[in-house]
Amino acid sequence: MLTYSLDEPHAWFSKPAAWRIRSGIYCCFNAFSRVDVRVEVKIPGGVESYFVDVRGERHEATLEVWQQTYISALLRSILYSDDSSYRLAGFRKRDPIPNLQAEAKFLEAAEQCFFQGWQLGSVPEIQVATSVNNHLTNGIMKYFGDSFRFEPAVKLFEKMYQKDPEVAALLSQAYIGQDEEIKAINVLYDALKATPMSYALLHTQVDFLRTKGKYDIALKLAKHAVNNTPSEFVTWAKLTEVYIDLADYESALLTLNSCPMFTYSERDMHRMPTPARTHLPIKPEIVNSGIMEEDTGRDSDADPNLYRLPAPALHGTFNKAYSLLTRLVARIGWDELLKCRSGVFVMEEEYRMQKAVEEERKGSAAMEGLKAARAKRESLVAARREERLEEEARANGAKLEEEKRKLEEKEKGEREEKEKEKEKEEKEEEEE
Structure with missing residues (x-):
């Protein structure tokens, strides 16, 4: 950042007031200590270096802070070199490591800060940064991997391997x-004999076995990594990739659905304001060629359906999961993927429809049961009524029989009395 001031105004017949630079500040963020390291130049005056902490207080910059700042600046240059969103108009990128002497200096500083690399964080797919998975190791592997010169990286990792067996994951990749x-x-x-629970070592072995076509052995190791570290997304994603290699697509879908998803933390990028005007030293031949103009026609030629796809807006674990799904579609096709999905999952809409059908079925079954109970109750009432009528009929029949018997006995008694009276009268007549 440069500051300038206008000279004192002169008389009306003199030249217009000119401006001159009074001071300048170079600021660089130290990602290890989370401080801003600044070099301030005052004209006239001198040069002052210091760092500002999160509370805004100034402190004297030590050698350790300078070394961490140097590593932070180099890692930003290496990791962001291919990032399209990190391009600024008129911004010229230079090689952060121009020669072998600078490379040796970078390796020396990386060796001293190696086990502090977890403080830098890691890629969005990894929840907890470790001494193996962090931005420092990613920058080292990217720098030497892009140039296919792994020998300096091997020497560095061999030294670190003596202190931490888990560094064997990086050393084996370099080998x-x-x-x-x-x-x-x-x-x-x-290394696995010393640290059998390290998923980084297991994943390195899984990747090597996949290149050799040993998918069945890779599957066992990928499952072991998931059992050791079930909270990490990368272990589940690696197991999903192995299932895809084995053509076990239903297990791949089930495993992908079990992946722990993390909220994406957007990278803190420089948000430059829109310039009022620009003056770039561009040659007239380049301007007249038209290559500086935006190619808007290329975007309009794309299928409109592609604009509605969610992939460009996804980041972190969601972007990785989407890429695994697209790999599945490329392998088996969309229709077959839907069949696998139907065999493994029940979607929310299908669940609601099925639940509504079940409730309707339960309601109809309840109505039928109610009707059956009502008919059964009516039949029981009718049966009891018939039994009551039969009992009344039997009771009435017994009563009639009793009255008939009494009437017959009465008539019999009357006949006997009449006969006795008749006999008595006959005896009286005979006696007379």
């Missing part, structure tokens, strides 16, 4: 990059 696979396997074997 494989040099086509020294036997050394890589031996290092992995020794």
Whole structure:
């Protein structure tokens, strides 16, 4: 940042007031200590260097702070070199490591800050940064991997491997990059005996087995990594990739659905204001060629349906999960993927429809049960009524029989009395 001031105005016949630079400040963020390191130049005056903490207080910059700032600046240059969103108009990118002497200096500083690399964080797919998975190791692997010169990285990782066996994951990757696979396997074997729970070591071995077509063995190791670290997205994603290699697409979908998803933290980029005017030293031949003009026709030629796809707006774990789904579609097609999905999952809409059908079925069954209970109750009432009528009929019949018997006995008694009276009268007549 430069500050300038206008000179004192002169008389009306003199030249217009000119401006001159009074001071300048260069600021660089130290990602290790989370401080701003500044170099302030005052004209006239001198040069002052200091760093500002989160509270806004100034402190004297130490050698450790300068070294961390140097590593932070180099890593930003390496990791953001291919990022399209990190391009500014008129911004010229220069090689952060121009020669072998600068490379040796970078490796020396990286060696001293290696086990502080977890403070830098990691890619969005990794929840907890470690000494192996962080921006420092990613920058080292990207720098030497892009140039296919893994020998300096091998020397660095061999030193770090003596202090932490988990660094064997990086060392074996560098060995494989040099086509020294036997050394890589031996290092992995020794490291896994020391730290069998490290998913970074297991993933390195899984990737090596996949390149050799040993998917069945890779599946066992990928499952072991998930069991060891179930809270990390990358372990589940690696298991999904192995299932896709084995053509077990239903298990791949089920595993992908089990992945723990993390909220994406947007990268803190420089948000430059829109310039009022620009003056770039561009040659007239380049301006007249038309290559500086935006090619709007190319975007209009695309299928309108592609603009509605969610992929460009996804980041972090969601972007990785989407890429795995697109890989599945490329392998088996959309219709087959829907069949696999129907065999594994029940979607929310299908669940609601099925639940509505079940409730309707339960309601109809309840109505039928109610009707059956009502008919049964009516039949029981009718049966009891018939039984009551039969009992009344039997009771009435018994009563009639009793009255008939009494009437017959009465008539019989009357006949007997009449006969006795008749006999008595006959005896009286005979006596007379």
